[in-house]
Amino acid sequence: MRYDYVFAGGGLANTLAAYRLRHADPSLRIAIIERANRIGGNHTWSFHGTDLTPAQHQWLKPFVAHNWPRQEVRFPGYRRELRTSYHSATSDQLAEVAAREFGDSFLLGREVEEIGERHVTVANGETIEADCIIDGRGARGDDNLTLGYQKFIGREVRCAKPHGQSVPIIMDATVPQQDGYRFIYTLPMDETHILIEDTYYSDGPELDGEMLTSEIDAYAQRRGFEITEVVREEGGVLPIVLTGDIHGFWASSGGIPRAGMRAALFHPTTGYSLPDAVRFADLLAAKRPKTTEQAHALAKRYSMATWRQRDFFRVLNRFLFFAAEPDKRASVMERFYTLPEPLIERFYACRLTPWDKARILIGRPPVPISRALQNIWVAHPATAKNA
Ligand SMILES: Cc1cc2nc3c(=O)[nH]c(=O)nc-3n(C[C@H](O)[C@H](O)[C@H](O)COP(=O)(O)OP(=O)(O)OC[C@H]3O[C@@H](n4cnc5c(N)ncnc54)[C@H](O)[C@@H]3O)c2cc1C
Structure with a gap:
């Protein structure tokens, strides 16, 4: 055929x-x-x-x-509920x-x-x-692509009692910061069923599955979730493009x-x-x-x-990975989430306006200005060679 x-x-x-x-x-x-x-x-x-x-x-x-x-x-300084639906x-x-x-x-x-x-x-x-x-x-x-990494392990678990969370917490960055920017992501599937992911924005792709699994268990315990069953596990290392x-x-x-x-x-x-x-x-x-x-x-x-x-997103990624010290990456995100909700929505939809881009950059970004400037225009080695 x-x-x-x-x-x-x-x-x-x-x-x-x-x-x-x-x-x-x-x-x-x-x-x-x-x-x-x-x-x-x-x-x-x-x-x-x-x-x-x-x-x-x-x-x-x-x-x-x-x-x-x-x-x-959730960040160390505040919590914010966003009225954007999630699916x-x-x-x-x-x-x-x-x-x-x-x-x-x-x-x-x-x-x-x-x-x-x-x-x-x-x-x-x-x-x-x-x-x-x-x-x-x-x-x-x-x-042809220079990458940073978003890596994570997730466990979908059942709890003995209702976990009490009704909407996704897409970043809980109140956890100790290690190996770059770290946060826990939780998706409540039903009253007692929840996906918990431990996520890192890191320089390297290495993933210590055992350590992350025990971090997830510790987080569940802190939140008072009594896990009775692990329904499913997933893990991944996703590319974050810095230049290319x-x-x-x-x-x-x-x-x-x-x-x-x-x-x-x-x-x-x-x-x-x-x-x-x-x-x-x-x-x-x-x-x-x-x-x-x-x-x-x-x-x-x-x-x-x-x-x-999407040039601008790669500039932001370089700020996150090169200009901010790994343990300061969380404050870049913490500041980003103080911006107006429609801007945050356009960020995720890759539809930022020129004014949105200015709003993201102006103010007092938590990266040293000299290092930020060095990272605005960084060519991929192959592009530089061909230029
Ligand atoms: C654990 C995890 C969670 C993610 N969560 C999200 C999320 O929440 N939201 C989101 O938007 N993105 C998420 N992503 C990122 C991305 O959307 C997924 O990786 C997505 O599956 C990529 O889609 P794709 O079609 O490009 O590749 P894939 O969905 O990975 O499909 C590639 C397919 O090709 C098959 N294949 C590979 N080589 C061969 C071969 N030689 N012969 C035959 N078949 C082959 C593979 O088995 C696979 O089924 C996640 C990624 C991972 C790893």
């Missing part, structure tokens, strides 16, 4: 893109090739209500398992909806070995042919279009990619490129335009 579209990798971005294409044109022959035995991995993908348009919320609904009307942050999609729902939509178009348990313009070869030697092939196999190490060469990044694609993290489509400061995956799925469904070459031109153009629009 020859397909119209083959998606290499059955993760978040590819599955959403395939779903949107199928809804735009039900006659399309689509296959998703995934190395694992189910699609979507083991994640909770959260996002802010204002990251998406009402139409995007509408089509994403079947994938979303939890909705909260507000969210909270989580889950791997379970992604897998369930996709199974319903695609049925036997999933080629599971197959390791993609090689991608050409009209075919994908999998490890057992099988070749799958298509007019348009999209690579969404997740982030890959790339020398987006031309070099795409030059290494070998003419194959990319989606998701592999296309550098994620929020530069949080490493979160769901809103970008939704936007890219909409774009693909609207344009419906007919060939790998057309899809490559589309994905590359979109990723590069997105990259350019």
Whole structure:
């Protein structure tokens, strides 16, 4: 069988893109090739209500398992409740909806070995042919990006009694600061069921799973949660882009279009990619490129335009990682969260206005001004070499 579209990798971005294409044109022959035995991995993908348009919320609904009307942050100096809604999609729902939509178009348990313009070869030697092939196999190490890291371990637990938390606390930075900027993130799934993540904005990707797990248990104890069961664990190291060469990044694609993290489509400061995956799925469904070459031109153009629009975020990341001492990073975030709520919403949605950018920079940022200035313009080594 020859397909119209083959998606290499059955993760978040590819599955959403395939779903949107199928809804735009039900006659399309689509296959998703995934190395694992189910699609979507083991994640909770959260996002802010204002990251998406009402139409995007509408089509994403079947994938979303939890909705909260507000969210909270906690710092040593204050607590703040934000009236921005918060939502989580889950791997379970992604897998369930996709199974319903695609049925036997999933080629599971197959390791993609090689991608050409009209075919994908999998490890057992099988070749799958298509007019348009999209690579969404997740982030890959790339020398064209200079990264800091957001790393975390999360435990979804059941408690003996109601935990008493009704909305997500997306940053509780009242915990001891170590290994960079540290905070605990908690999502109450129901009265007794809560996800607790210990998160670090660090210079290195190393993750001490055992230590973080015991920190989570200690935090739960301090909050009075009596854990009776660990339902699920997840961990990750997400890229925080400090600078990069987006031309070099795409030059290494070998003419194959990319989606998701592999296309550098994620929020530069949080490493979160769901809103970008939704936007890219909409774009693909609207344009419906007919060939790998057309899809490559589309994905590359979109990723590069997105990259350019987000220069300012990479400057902020450099402030956080280079200009602020690791133990002062928390005060950068503490100050940020005193800003007006609509600005914070636009920050997460990557829609900052010039005035927002000025508001973030003026005042008394908790980084030395000389070090801040040194870090406003920092070229990636490859960009500097090519200039
Ligand atoms: C634990 C964790 C929690 C996260 N939480 C959030 C969050 O709350 N909100 C948010 O927006 N972002 C979050 N992210 C960041 C980001 O959104 C996710 O990493 C997201 O899954 C990336 O989507 P993707 O489609 O690019 O890659 P993935 O979802 O990782 O999909 C890639 C897929 O390709 C498959 N694959 C890889 N190589 C091959 C191969 N050779 N052959 C076949 N298949 C292959 C993988 O098995 C995987 O299923 C989180 C990341 C992690 C790791």
